[in-house]
Amino acid sequence: MKSILVLFSVLLFSACSRNEIRLPILGNAEVIGNDTVYQTIKPFSFTDQRSEPVTNDTFKGKVYVADFIFLSCPTICPKMTVEMKKVYDAYQMDNDVLFLSHTIDPDHDTISKLKKHSDQLNIDPEKWRFVTGEKEAIYSIATNSYFATAYSDRKAPGGYVHSGGLLLIDKNRHIRGVYDGTNAEETKRLISDLEILLREQFPERADK
Template sequence: MKSKIILPPAKYTISFLCFLIFACSISGCSRKEKPLPIFGEREVSGNDTIYHTIANFKFVDQDSSEVTNDTFKDKIYVADFFFTSCRTICPVMKTQMLRVYDSIENDPDVLLLSHTIDPEFDTVGLLNDYANRLGVNSKKWHFVTGSKEEIYKIAQTSYFATAMEDKSEPDGFIHSGAFLLIDKEKRIRGKYDGTKEEDVNRLLEDIEKLKKEDDHG
């Protein structure tokens, strides 16, 4: 007899819980995730907004292969600026970039691009050795060198990253430790401090967000 009295409320409780879960999932779906920002100046021409994009470039990577915009066609990529003999923030940046590498290693949609800002010293051979010592795949993570002017120019005008020579600095260069997240339309969608673990955690989340954005068109 007792069990009969207890059962109906239990049934109500279960259906109420079901309703709650259902309601939560509905609101979860309808609550749209905030899209990632698009960095830089924008122009409106007619009904179209023209966003800031990464300019065309042509560099050479650790395999002596040419790396251009086409290398990153229909790819999301993360870019940074460093040099191999840097003893200050670069090793930390590379440790963090290695985390990014590990998370996207098997993801065909995402690539990495590290520019040396000391191309006179960082030859193709040296970059090759550096990448091998990090144990990374050259098709996934390109370490590029080229003309110093071109690299500094693209750093400053396309990626809004600081990169310049300064003999008064301990290593001879000033550069930011920024990681830049670039979408398939060559637009900057995120800027992260590559020396901070938490910032790089945010980058990893944003890469996933960006991929979802592409999935939805």
């Protein structure tokens, strides 16, 4: 009987330990009264590869992974898309996870080009949105919400400078992780962290 109780205690401790693992909330935080208010992704309005509007409400109640790319990028973007696709493939059938790629070259990355790119990846456009919009709005949200770099520079390869990160966003619009989008090991870490975040955000998943 004693050994059974010990085993039960060990299993209970292990289960509690797993459920208590939490990812940090990244960004600036402000203490207001007894509450800590964390930085969130600011409101946005863009257009996706199907000419459909995409806003914060598109991702309401969902966890999502975001990045910033451009289709004619001669350097890191193709690798970033490969790594993002790995995460997409892992969660393709998971209704709690979505994906968002912003073009930083809206002058050339037209909706038709974004759709063609999306079709070539053979992805569900409801699941993975490729969005365009006003250039300054894209650059602003990259800098002010996602800790990302995005701006035009004629001296840079392809004419643009941008961050190569994949960003993990929770259903409260907090950034919970930033990962090198050109590194396969970082992609594995992202997938692992996604599991942790999903158990936190959707407690019913922890029992499965």
